[in-house]
Amino acid sequence: MMKVYSIFSSVNGEVGPLGIGSPCTFIRFAGCSAGCLWCDTKYAEDPSSGKDMSADDVLREVISRPSKNITITGGEPLEQARSLCVLLGLLATQKYNVTVETNGLHDFDAKDYGNIHWVVDIKPRLPVSKSRIINMHLRTTDFIKIVVGSYQEFLGMLYTKMQLQFAGVAARFAFSPEYGRVTPNTLLKWIMESKEGDIYLNFQAHKELNLSEPD
Numbered sequence: 001m002m003k004v005y006s007i008f009s010s011v012n013g014e015v016g017p018l019g020i021g022s023p024c025t026f027i028r029f030a031g032c033s034a035g036c037l038w039c040d041t042k043y044a045e046d047p048s049s050g051k052d053m054s055a056d057d058v059l060r061e062v063i064s065r066p067s068k069n070i071t072i073t074g075g076e077p078l079e080q081a082r083s084l085c086v087l088l089g090l091l092a093t094q095k096y097n098v099t100v101e102t103n104g105l106h107d108f109d110a111k112d113y114g115n116i117h118w119v120v121d122i123k124p125r126l127p128v129s130k131s132r133i134i135n136m137h138l139r140t141t142d143f144i145k146i147v148v149g150s151y152q153e154f155l156g157m158l159y160t161k162m163q164l165q166f167a168g169v170a171a172r173f174a175f176s177p178e179y180g181r182v183t184p185n186t187l188l189k190w191i192m193e194s195k196e197g198d199i200y201l202n203f204q205a206h207k208e209l210n211l212s213e214p215d
Contacts, residue, residue, distance in 0.1 A: 026073060121145050
């Protein structure tokens, strides 16, 4: 059994292998212990906010929806790692294209999960374990998403990006403005001034589109 906050159809609002605006079924796991003050899904932070579902229950709900693209998010999916593995196995049997979004605070090895895409967050105000990121063995189809709330954070995370790339991390890097502190236009200016030609600009398109999660 797993704690699931919601399952709903929408479009991907942030960077990922499928691209912003791609149709998708979202599976939102309940429960996250990171406690980020800037989290925009605090309603799913408490594990008790979710309902108990088996992997078969989730699969039946997913099959009833039109998209073959799945984004598993949270909360934090890897805080229910065993249930996540079972669910990913079932989704693989149905040939779904799956992306898992995780906060970067939990150990995993992408090689153990087959053809699953990953979007891993790095947040400057939480401890960044470079060795943990390196040992994830992320691929060029995966993304590391870095949320910055100031120019100082941008410069610090730019250095972290360079260190990870030097260590052989193959994932693509996307920088995202912290909502309410930095605008996408400002972040784009910093990216252009850095002269780093491999940084993706990420912003929350679902907020620009005023999309809300169904109750």
